[in-house]
Amino acid sequence: MPSAEALLERLAALPAGRPLLAALKDADGVYLVGGAVRDLLLGGEPLDLDLVSEDDPAELAARLGGSIRAHDRFGTSRVTVGGFSYDLARARSESYSRPGALPEVAPASIAQDLERRDFTVNALAIALGGPRRGELVTVSHALEDLDARRLRVLHRASFIDDPIRLLRLARYASRLRFAIERDTAELARIAVAGGAIGTVSGSRVGSELRLLATEPDPVSAFGQLAELELDTAIDRRFHLGDPELARAALSLLPSDARADLLTLAIAARGIEASELRALLDALAFEAADRELIVTIARRSEALSESLASADDPSQIAEAARDAPPEAVALAGALGPARAAGQWLERLRHVRLEIGGDDLLAAGVPAGPAIGRGLRAALAAKLDGRASGREAELAAAVAGAEPGRQGGEPGA
Numbered sequence: 001m002p003s004a005e006a007l008l009e010r011l012a013a014l015p016a017g018r019p020l021l022a023a024l025k026d027a028d029g030v031y032l033v034g035g036a037v038r039d040l041l042l043g044g045e046p047l048d049l050d051l052v053s054e055d056d057p058a059e060l061a062a063r064l065g066g067s068i069r070a071h072d073r074f075g076t077s078r079v080t081v082g083g084f085s086y087d088l089a090r091a092r093s094e095s096y097s098r099p100g101a102l103p104e105v106a107p108a109s110i111a112q113d114l115e116r117r118d119f120t121v122n123a124l125a126i127a128l129g130g131p132r133r134g135e136l137v138t139v140s141h142a143l144e145d146l147d148a149r150r151l152r153v154l155h156r157a158s159f160i161d162d163p164i165r166l167l168r169l170a171r172y173a174s175r176l177r178f179a180i181e182r183d184t185a186e187l188a189r190i191a192v193a194g195g196a197i198g199t200v201s202g203s204r205v206g207s208e209l210r211l212l213a214t215e216p217d218p219v220s221a222f223g224q225l226a227e228l229e230l231d232t233a234i235d236r237r238f239h240l241g242d243p244e245l246a247r248a249a250l251s252l253l254p255s256d257a258r259a260d261l262l263t264l265a266i267a268a269r270g271i272e273a274s275e276l277r278a279l280l281d282a283l284a285f286e287a288a289d290r291e292l293i294v295t296i297a298r299r300s301e302a303l304s305e306s307l308a309s310a311d312d313p314s315q316i317a318e319a320a321r322d323a324p325p326e327a328v329a330l331a332g333a334l335g336p337a338r339a340a341g342q343w344l345e346r347l348r349h350v351r352l353e354i355g356g357d358d359l360l361a362a363g364v365p366a367g368p369a370i371g372r373g374l375r376a377a378l379a380a381k382l383d384g385r386a387s388g389r390e391a392e393l394a395a396a397v398a399g400a401e402p403g404r405q406g407g408e409p410g411a
Contacts, residue, residue, distance in 0.1 A: 001041070001136075001143060002041070003134075004135060007040060007041075007126055007134055007136065008021065008134045011032065011040060014049075015084070016049055016084035016086070017049070019082055019084065020032075020049065020051075020064075020084075021128060023063060023065075024064075024128045024129040025133070026129050026130065027060065027063060027128065027129035027130060028129060028132070029053060029110070029130065030051060030053050030054075030060055030128045030129055031052045031053075031091075031125040031126060031127055032049060032126045033050050033052045033110075033113070033126075034050050034117070034124070035050075035122055036049050036050060037125060038122060038124055038146065040126075041124070048087070049086050049087075050087045050089070051088050052088075052089050052090070052113055052125065053088065053089075053090055054091045054109060056090065057076075057077065057089060061077065061088055064079050076088060077089075090107055091108050091110050091113035092107060092108050092116070093105065093112045093113070093115075093116060096161045096162070099161065099163070099196065100198075100199025100200040100201075103116075103161075103162070110125055110137055113125075114138070114139050115154060116154075117154065118153065118154075118158070118165045119145075119152060119165075119168075119169075119172065120138075120141045120146075120151075120152045120153075120154060121145050121152075122172075123142050124136065124137070124142055149177070149178045149179065150178055150179050150180075150181050151181060151184060152181040153165065153184050156187060158187070159188055159190075160191055162200075163196035163199060163200050164200055166188055166191060166197065167205070167208040167225070167230060169228065170212065170221060170225045170227075170230060171211060171215060173224045174212075174215055174217065174220045174221040174223070174224045175215055175217075189229075193229075195233075197233045197234060198233075202282040202283050203283070205234060206282075206283030206285060209234070209264075210260065213259075213261070213263050213264050214260045218246075218260060219240070219243050219247055219263065223240070223243060226239060231267065234283075237270040238270075238271065238279070239267060239270070240267045241266075241267070241269070242266075245333050246263060246333075249266065249333035250329070252328075252332045252333060252337065252340055252341055252344060254325055254329075254344050257325040257326050258326055261289060261296065262326040262329060264293050265292075265296035265300075265326065265330065266297075266330065268297045273294050273298050276297060276298075277290060280293060280294075292324060292326065295323075296324065296326045296327045296330055299323065300330040300331045300334060301331075301334065303319065303320070303328065304330075304331035304336060306319035306320075307320065307331055307332065307335075307336040307340055307343075308336040310336075310339055312383050313342065313347055313382040313383055316347060317343060317348070317379070318379070320343045325348070328343055328344055329344065350378070350382055352374065352377055352378055352381065352392055353388070353389040353392055354374075354377065354392045354393050356370045356374065358393055358396075359374070359393075359396055359397065359400065362393060369401075370400070372399060372402075373398075373400030375399065376398065376399020376400070377392045377399065379395075379399075380392070380395035380399075381395075
């Protein structure tokens with residue numbers, strides 16, 4: 001285990017760490033906590049630095065300077081200093097009036113604050129100033145679990161008090177590649193079987209589910225969800241099912257598309273559109289994300305059939321017209337990967353040099369003929385039958401005539 005000096009050196013090497021240590025050198029009772037400490041001990045370079053003060057965090061925020069933004073009902077806030085942001089909170093204890101309820105909080109010591117956390121490997125703190133500067137504070141088993149790369153809850157009622165920890169268990173197991181300690185796995189199984197997830201608000205479950213889907217390897221994350229039987233606890237039909245299909249779809253997905261929504265849609269393929277909308281609403285998804293998930297989940301099979309029967313680039317583009325890239329990626333993973341890949345990598349980016357005004361100037365009447373002509377010109381360009389502005393215009397004028405769309409330029 002690194003010495004206090006070594007830990008402080010690792011923190012100081014972070015862009016956001018050096019100004020933090022300089023500002024808090026003489027501040028007693030202020031700690032870096034949680035995942036940032038875990039990652040420093042593992043040799044990583046954490047980006048998010050969470051701070052806990054045993055005194056009023058307003059004094060800590062004032063010492064740091066910068067702009068402050070209130071954060072949540074637990075009194076946490078965010079301060080931005082010199083382009084770096086830090087989450088601040090007062091050390092607190094927690095109690096639960098009933099399973100799944102948000103906790104009642106009270107000011108506490110750093111030792112009590114660590115005891116309320118989810119897993120031992122996250123119940124870690126480094127003193128940043130004062131006589132304890134550099135001292136590492138932990139709960140029982142924290143360092144041995146970190147060394148063994150193992151996830152262990154701090155209390156036997158942990159998953160009952162806050163069932164959201166079940167979803168975090170899946171997320172951390174996937175991201176950190178940590179094993180789940182035997183008793184913790186059994187406590188998770190009992191909590192899931194007992195319907196613990198149903199005691200939590202849909203918005204909290206949805207928030208954690210969205211975080212899970214944004215993991216670097218969402219397929220692995222959803223695999224952990226399935227291993228804990230948490231996916232079907234959310235909805236009996238919600239299940240990734242075929243990890244290889246998901247990996248194939250994600251491999252086709254371009255960088256400007258949403259891997260998280262694609263993963264969620266694959267898990268939701270067995271749910272009818274109206275029921276899926278209702279589920280996503282209950283999980284507090286934004287309307288735009290909800291509709292995209294529904295489109296991906298429900299349109300991909302028909303889209304796959306259309307792409308499979310398309311040969312020419314223009315036919316591929318027509319099959320994929322107006323489809324989101326996430327739906328095309330899933331459609332390609334279902335079979336026509338070559339056609340889907342063509343559209344995603346190249347065809348969707350092809351643009352005409354002409355527009356509607358050019359067709360109007362050429363005598364094409366306003367109305368449906370303009371759209372018909374532009375589609376004909378794009379088809380000709382995609383298939384290599386029209387290169388350059390004049391050829392595009394000729395193809396558009398010819399295609400604008402009823403029954404002539406897609407014909408040879410000038411025919």
